[in-house]
Amino acid sequence: MSEHVPSTAQASQAERAAAQETLRHSVTTEAPWVRGVTLAIALAFLGLFLILPLVTVFLEAFKRGVGVYLSAFAEPDAQHAIKLTLLVAAIAVPLNLVFGVAASWAIAKFRFPGKSFLVTLIDLPFSVSPVVSGLVFVLLFGAQGYFGSFLKEHNIQIIFALPGIVIATVFVTFPFVARELIPLMQEQGNTDEEAALSLGASGFTAFLTVTLPNIRWALLYGVLLCNARAMGEFGAVAVVSGHIRGVTNTMPLHIEILYNEYNITAAFAVASLLAFLALLTLAAKSFLEWRFGHALAGRGGHGGH
Amino acid sequence: MSLSRFPAPSVIPGFGFAFGYTILYLGLIVLIPLGGLILRASDIGLAGLWAVATNERVAAALKLSFGTSALAATFSAVFGLVIAWVLTRYRFPGRRLLDAAVDLPFALPTAVAGIALSAIYAQNGVIGSLFAPYGIRIAYTPIGIFIALVFVSIPFTVRMVQPLIAEIDRELEEASATLGARRGQTVWRVLLPPLIPAILTGLALAFARAVGEYGSVIFIAGNLPYVSEIAPLLIVIKLEEFDYTGATAIATVMLMISFSVLLLINLIQAWSRKRFGYV
């Protein structure tokens, strides 16, 4: 190593370049083989645990041809399940949408003691098992529940009927819209609304013309997630529905019945609709993040803080 | 500035309506129902809860639920870290697609995931058939439960850690290199430690979710009492038998543990913020 001369011969130029190439990579990234192995592990894991189940749904659904696939939806029970699922989502999502806007308005635009506790309470349904979410309503409205005899006297059916399914769905999807809006509206502050008010707008006008445009993408985002969960909820709905075929069966419950009857292809056919909905949700979510990333805040997981 | 007025003075209107509606709706949908559960649990009493929790079948289910959840959450945390690293630091074709796919367990209904997993891991399934010749059964055993819980817990660590990895200051890595650290040492001693609070938070959230998971597990679990029967399923069984007390007791134990986990998360974050100035 002692005979280094500043001028380098042409022959070693390529070696030099190669040596520098490896040096360059060593500073802030891993050696190429480490990167290769890490990437392979990640891809294998994601492929095995995420992609394979998704592909399986569609493969199993179309295993016996398009005819058999379509015949699964000709069933009156299947059609009823689809209608019921749409109906439940159509009630639950708007309810939580209105709540989400009201809650984020109160929390983001004002300062008051106990605010962070309120946020924790709103997040509560996320940390409750779906089965327990169903259970709490059975304990209230079930035959032996607190209001059980009252409801029976007045002939009101909540558990094992549509109201129970809706209320359990509202419970499990409760935080979605609010938790997308709160961080965003906190970040945006009050200046826009204050400007609108100072220009003579009424509070409601300011909300419609200033606040709503500011939060519309996050609102859409929250609604998408809320809807996906509302249509796909299984545990909570299973507990309150009573599994009455053609009456209180939503799509996920119908899948369970078909699967337990060994009607595998039909089960996967119905499942493929929900999987397609999930894919649409993810696509829309990715598009919103990519296109309007700046207009969405707190983009952690659903369980993130 | 005093907070004696509620809320603090502001020119923005609508607090009364928004706050009132929030509290009313929160109370009706969340607080009263959960309060009912707590009321029912207090009727049973601590001794009663203990009696149910130590019942052999219930204890086996709780042990299975918490054990497999802990394993699955840890497993997902380790791989989640690798996935988060790859998705943020490496550039490769299909990266955006995979990044979107990480949220699949949040978007895919649990029942759909459940039947798909059990089809894959059943003895005649794509993967199940690879293990069947060696006498290893995956579906309808605790291994199957573990697989389903890994599926639901994947996104938590990835999504907790990803933003932190994206924000890593390259100068830290360079400083470490100028001080003579090899790349492995830099990753282990400089880059990884600041991620630990986020990893633990993700792990705890994944654990809480896995313990309560129902839909994706019951199809693949086999649901044999004492062997592959998870606690949420036992709640459903008790309810079908109209044993409200038993169901309430199991639910209460699960809730207490979930809330302890949430408390733990907050403690981790408070500690981290105080000591290192970051979460």
Place this chain on the structure above:
Amino acid sequence: MLGPSGSGKTTLLRIIAGLEFATEGSVFFGAEDATHLSVQQRRVGFVFQHYALFKHLTVADNIAYGLKVRPRRERPPAAAIKRRVEELIDLVQLNDLGRRYPAQLSGGQRQRVALARALAVEPRVLLLDEPFGALDAKVRKDLRRWLREIHDRTGHTTIFVTHDQDEALELADRVAILSNGRLEQVGTPDEVYENPASPFVLSFLGDTARLPVEVRDDKVFLAGEALDVAVPPGTGPGKHDIYLRPNELTLTEAGTGVPGIIASVRRTVNGRRAEVRVAFSDKLIELDVPPGADLNVSDRIGLKVQQARLFPSG
């Protein structure tokens, strides 16, 4: 190394450290060619503008880091590392702060930890990248003096990157001035100040005014009038620019020297400075007002140019 932002000084520093690589040329440490050495092998001490301290490690652990990551056979025993860390904490005057975390320190204290961390590995060369750039003026000044002391005491070869002319001239034994990726001049602070090699160096080191002049018959003509100043040896005839420094102009009686009118007089922390509109041109020239001189706006004055700093124009 001194230069405006974007002049390439940080890139050059990073190439010396081995954090970046030149497309051509070599890096030598003394007689040793370090071009092919990785950043780890080069053993440089690098101090970053934003400290780059490890937030999860205490001050002492940050300083010990470079010693602890050495391969086992080169690593000093734990007791020796501890002793070395204590010495360094002492050297950078952070006594009693060894167990604190970086988040609990002020900016100046953090930068001292960063320096101690870089010194711990006994670097062959100490590289400082605008180390005081993120600090306020008062702290900068204190740290400057303190850094000079440490340098004199430890004797490490040090390369200090800055865009602050005062900092460069005050701290350095030799100054390298960069512009647009090119080295303009290297020399002692006196050399580069007294004999700037290019118009860029001249105008970068302090305020100057530039006026077009012509050199012929060994005289300098400003708007046709000969100036009472010697032409520097080696200056050929033809069009030139003359660069005037505020402290190289003498105030004379009106009617002598270059005639001008005072356009404004301002107070600065170092004295008073006047702007003079020169009669032959529309340009404003800055001038340090001597103490006691009574100058008012619109006064007619004369200026004597002490030194002709000439560069061919264009």
